[in-house]
Amino acid sequence: MAGSLDFFFSLGSTYTYLTAMRIEAVAEAADVTVRWRPFSVRTIMREQNNIPFTHKPIKTRYMWRDIERRAARHGIAFAGPPHYPNDGDPIANQLGIIAADEGWCPAYTKAVYRNWFLDDKDPGDRETLRSILLSLGKDPVALLERAGSPDLQERYAAQTDVARQAGIFGSPTFMVGEEMFWGDDRLEEALDWCLRHATAAAPGA
Amino acid sequence: MAGSLDFFFSLGSTYTYLTAMRIEAVAEAADVTVRWRPFSVRTIMREQNNIPFTHKPIKTRYMWRDIERRAARHGIAFAGPPHYPNDGDPIANQLGIIAADEGWCPAYTKAVYRNWFLDDKDPGDRETLRSILLSLGKDPVALLERAGSPDLQERYAAQTDVARQAGIFGSPTFMVGEEMFWGDDRLEEALDWCLRHATAAAPGA
Numbered sequence: 001m002a003g004s005l006d007f008f009f010s011l012g013s014t015y016t017y018l019t020a021m022r023i024e025a026v027a028e029a030a031d032v033t034v035r036w037r038p039f040s041v042r043t044i045m046r047e048q049n050n051i052p053f054t055h056k057p058i059k060t061r062y063m064w065r066d067i068e069r070r071a072a073r074h075g076i077a078f079a080g081p082p083h084y085p086n087d088g089d090p091i092a093n094q095l096g097i098i099a100a101d102e103g104w105c106p107a108y109t110k111a112v113y114r115n116w117f118l119d120d121k122d123p124g125d126r127e128t129l130r131s132i133l134l135s136l137g138k139d140p141v142a143l144l145e146r147a148g149s150p151d152l153q154e155r156y157a158a159q160t161d162v163a164r165q166a167g168i169f170g171s172p173t174f175m176v177g178e179e180m181f182w183g184d185d186r187l188e189e190a191l192d193w194c195l196r197h198a199t200a201a202a203p204g205a
Numbered sequence: 206m207a208g209s210l211d212f213f214f215s216l217g218s219t220y221t222y223l224t225a226m227r228i229e230a231v232a233e234a235a236d237v238t239v240r241w242r243p244f245s246v247r248t249i250m251r252e253q254n255n256i257p258f259t260h261k262p263i264k265t266r267y268m269w270r271d272i273e274r275r276a277a278r279h280g281i282a283f284a285g286p287p288h289y290p291n292d293g294d295p296i297a298n299q300l301g302i303i304a305a306d307e308g309w310c311p312a313y314t315k316a317v318y319r320n321w322f323l324d325d326k327d328p329g330d331r332e333t334l335r336s337i338l339l340s341l342g343k344d345p346v347a348l349l350e351r352a353g354s355p356d357l358q359e360r361y362a363a364q365t366d367v368a369r370q371a372g373i374f375g376s377p378t379f380m381v382g383e384e385m386f387w388g389d390d391r392l393e394e395a396l397d398w399c400l401r402h403a404t405a406a407a408p409g410a
Contacts, residue, residue, distance in 0.1 A: 048261055056253055058374050062387060069394065169263050182267060185390055189274065 003194035004033035006175040008163050010041035011092040011112050011123045013171035014067060014084060018184040020109045021076045030191040036105040038096035039163040040156060041171040042088060048169055070184070079118050086116070087124025094156050095129060095147040107136055208399035209238035211380040213368050215246035216297040216317050216328045218376035219272060219289060223389040225314045226281045235396040241310040243301035244368040245361060246376040247293060253374055275389070284323050291321070292329025299361050300334060300352040312341055 007023060009016045027034045045051065064081040071078035092112055099105040111132045115121040121128040126144060133140040146152060166175055174181040174190035176197065181190035212228060214221045232239045250256065269286040276283035297317055304310040316337045320326040326333040331349060338345040351357060371380055379386040379395035381402065386395035 167263055
């Protein structure tokens with residue numbers, strides 16, 4: 001392995017769709033291991049008074065066009081802008097932490113994003129999550145209960161704090177040791193960095 | 206020629222440094238003509254309540270690190286963050302409009318950016334502009350007077366209005382017909398777009 005990279009993300013972030021759909025292939029081609037680390041970008045954005053620009057129609061229109069073009073560039077499906085902003089329920093991300101522990105976070109995250117971007121089903125919607133879990137051969141009842149438990153709330157807050165301490169302010173963010181790369185459009189640069197530098201310890205790992 | 210691209214920019218924008226230093230070479234390699242079009246990004250950002258994040262220290266720190274890394278990637282000099290934000294005097298951009306009319310805008314813009322990024326001299330400072338004009342073999346007295354005239358103020362406002370009507374909200378922005386690409390990191394995509402599409406009329410051209 002050429003190194004490893006920490007992929008900090010929030011389900012509910014728009015540009016993270018592109019990363020979720022392509023990071024496995026490009027990281028594998030670069031021989032880089034990816035750690036999937038859901039955190040609450042909303043919490044950090046609120047703290048930094050860094051508000052998503054949904055009330056800025058011109059920037060929002062550009063964002064969707066940019067995502068559409070970049071999806072086409074990477075051969076990723078795009079069916080027009082889904083509803084946004086979405087439900088702020090942290091349950092999808094807390095499920096993501098369990099999924100990362102157990103090794104099915106990539107499949108889970110892609111399923112959540114496909115449901116949102118291609119079928120306009122909200123990442124925070126429990127019925128959607130239930131059917132995603134079923135499709136992955138998981139037990140929705142047990143997992144949704146565990147994902148909502150105080151233990152997972154704490155794990156989610158702790159991972160968010162790791163992100164905060166690392167200086168992360170957006171999703172997706174790639175950490176290579178202490179070097180931070182923000183945005184799907186910096187994924188290749190982050191992988192290059194992995195290849196050129198010995199892998200330092202991951203933040204909070 | 207494979208087509209042409211309109212490079213809308215404001216002297217005073219940070220990421221535009223990277224574009225100013227490299228657009229001639231990459232556009233020439235792609236056989237694309239570039240029209241240099243200074244406009245007032247400040248005016249549009251104010252109108253859209255889109256405020257530069259200088260009061261957001263974490264994002265600002267990341268921006269400079271990102272610029273530093275991308276400068277290294279492109280072989281562009283970087284001497285650490287210069288002072289920012291800078292003087293809002295529109296004179297540098299109004300001079301840029303004259304320079305574009307007369308064909309010396311690339312040399313002028315690069316000189317302004319080198320002075321700012323490498324010597325920490327403000328783009329709005331008239332003494333700096335005077336010495337830049339001298340170094341380009343121009344008449345500083347006549348040009349500074351013309352650049353500050355009502356005629357140039359109007360030209361600058363008109364070019365800003367073209368940008369506004371095109372949906373531009375940041376600098377640098379590349380327009381290929383009506384297709385908009387925002388950010389130095391979209392320059393290659395904009396050039397690809399030129400190559401793949403017949404060139405439509407430029408906005409306001």
